[in-house]
Amino acid sequence: MCFLIGFALLADLAYSQSDTAFQKKPISYQDYIELVGKNNVGYAAEKFNVKISEAGIESAKVFPDPELSTGWFDNGQRRMNMGYGYNAAIGWTIELGGKRKARINLAKSETELTKYLLQDYFRNLRADATIQYFDAIQKEHLVKVLLNSYQAMDKLAKSDSIRAKLGAIPNVDAKQSKLEAGTMLNDLYQTIADWKTSLVNLNLLMGAEQSDTLTTAVDHFTTFDRNFILADLILNAQNTRADLMAALQNKDVSQKILQLAKANRVIDLGLTGGITYSSYVRNTIAPTPSTTQTVIGISIPLKFSNNRSGELKTAYYTTLQSEAQYKQTELQVQAEVTQAYFNYQAAQKQVAQFNTGLLAEAKTILEGKIYSYKRGETTLLEVLNAQRTYNEVQQNYYQTLFNHASALVELERAAGIWDINF
Incomplete structure (x- = not known):
């Protein structure tokens, strides 16, 4: 009897106009x-x-990014006063x-x-x-x-x-x-x-x-x-x-x-431009004034990989x-x-x-x-x-x-x- 009464309550709640068994939103x-x-x-x-x-x-x-490189060098003969120097270069790949x-x-x-x-x-x-x-x-x-x-x-x-x-x-x-x-x-x-x-x-x-x-x-x-x-x-x-x-x-x-x-x-080209500076060489045997070199170059890759298709x-x-x-x-x-x-x-x-x-x-x-x-x-x-x-x-x-x-x-x-x- 309790079982049937329980369902009756469920039915009244779920399907009556009040519909309070669960809230609905049509x-x-x-x-x-x-x-x-x-x-x-x-x-x-x-x-x-x-x-x-x-x-x-x-x-x-x-586009490909340019590449900047710098370096410093010392001729290593301080007793002989061979001097030192530095270089700087920028490179850029041109896609073809x-x-x-x-x-x-x-x-x-x-x-x-x-x-x-x-x-x-x-x-x-x-x-x-x-x-x-x-x-x-x-x-x-x-x-x-x-x-x-x-x-x-x-x-x-x-x-x-x-x-x-x-x-x-x-x-x-x-x-x-x-x-x-x-x-x-x-x-x-x-x-x-x-x-x-x-x-x-x-x-x-x-x-x-x-x-x-x-x-x-x-x-x-x-x-x-x-x-x-x-x-x-x-x-x-x-x-x-x-x-x-x-x-x-x-x-x-x-x-x-x-x-x-x-x-x-297709092979790309690499462009390079830079400078190299060498300081004054104070060696008494062969003194050399300071020098600045300008370098412009082109690099061409050897695409051996093209043999592999x-x-x-x-x-x-x-x-x-x-x-x-x-x-x-x-x-x-x-x-x-x-x-x-x-x-x-x-x-x-x-x-x-x-x-x-x-x-x-x-x-x-x-x-x-x-x-x-x-x-x-x-x-x-x-x-x-x-x-x-x-x-x-x-x-x-x-x-x-x-x-x-x-x-x-x-x-x-x-x-x-x-x-x-x-």
């Missing part, structure tokens, strides 16, 4: 997806990749072959690639967040289904308890109905926990701190019927999918890497690899759109099947079985079977609505379009 889909775009921490972190790559452009523009331009072009190409990858990250984030929103709606419906079933079975169990005391039905039937009510209560507890877990994920995607107040989704499952042409979807995906654009840009990055590898094989070969094969990867991505996009299209068509047909009256028929059967059971015209087992069937039909119905909505999201994710708005 949020519309548009507000939710806007907060995901603004506050999602993972997305914010990905944005820094663009800033980092833009900083790489500035780094690529840097367009190395700096090749570095800048590569950095710019990599920045464009990073931007496409960021767009693709948001494409997937938006779709995943939308499906999570639908999941929260579905979980709430399942809670309501089990709550209503439990309340009906609890009412029947109480009625059976009275009837058993009056001798109208066997005690075993009263115990069975009470057991079924307890089992449903346990299932309800778990379903509520699953629902709350789904709501926690909404907060996570919005970048919100977890608290006692959980954001709940607004119930809409009826605006996801669309008509599409497969060929148009594939064409749109090929023209707009960010990951395909990233694969195409990756080909350009590979070409820029190859150009830089070729430029790096490993870097060039790596860059060349990378371009071939990026070409193959682009073709694979293109085929993958076509396959994803086609698969998502077929799944969406199947989901549409499944939803239409429920619109033929399955829910109403299952409910009518259950009510009829309960009425007959109370009149002693049918058994408890038939009532329980009807109750389970009705529960399964309702759960399948909401699962089908969720699958339909999710299939639309997956199709639009794959096709590179987006018109989810409810």
Whole structure:
């Protein structure tokens, strides 16, 4: 008895209009997806990749630094008064072959690639967040289904308890109905926990701190019927999918890497300028006045490493690899759109099947079985079977609505379009 009273209190608290079991904050889909775009921490972190790559452009523009060298020398013959001196020189490497331009072009190409990858990250984030929103709606419906079933079975169990005391039905039937009510209560507890877990994920995607107040989704499952042409979807995906654009840009990055590898094989020149000062030599045998020498020189490195073309070969094969990867991505996009299209068509047909009256028929059967059971015209087992069937039909119905909505999201994710708005 205490167990049933405890649940009654829980039901009153959790599902009455006061709703004090846990604080809820309803949020519309548009507000939710806007907060995901603004506050999602993972997305914010990905944005820094663009800033980092833009900083790489500035780094690529840097010229080689000059090198300053100084020295002091003593001829070491103090007794002979051979004197001392010092030197100073500055050197600078002049890059030839367009190395700096090749570095800048590569950095710019990599920045464009990073931007496409960021767009693709948001494409997937938006779709995943939308499906999570639908999941929260579905979980709430399942809670309501089990709550209503439990309340009906609890009412029947109480009625059976009275009837058993009056001798109208066997005690075993009263115990069975009470057991079924307890089992449903346990299932309800778990379903509520699953629902709350789904709501926690909404907060996570919005970048919100977890608290006692959980954001709940607004119930809409009826605006996801669309008509599409497969060929148009594939064409749109090929023209707009960010990951395909990233694969195409990756080909350009590979070409820029190859150009830089070729430029790096060109010999650079080193310019050197400096002075050397020698002090007055006071040696009595061969006195020498102080001297100042000016030195200007050119250094040419002997690039024996050009005999080893490993870097060039790596860059060349990378371009071939990026070409193959682009073709694979293109085929993958076509396959994803086609698969998502077929799944969406199947989901549409499944939803239409429920619109033929399955829910109403299952409910009518259950009510009829309960009425007959109370009149002693049918058994408890038939009532329980009807109750389970009705529960399964309702759960399948909401699962089908969720699958339909999710299939639309997956199709639009794959096709590179987006018109989810409810």
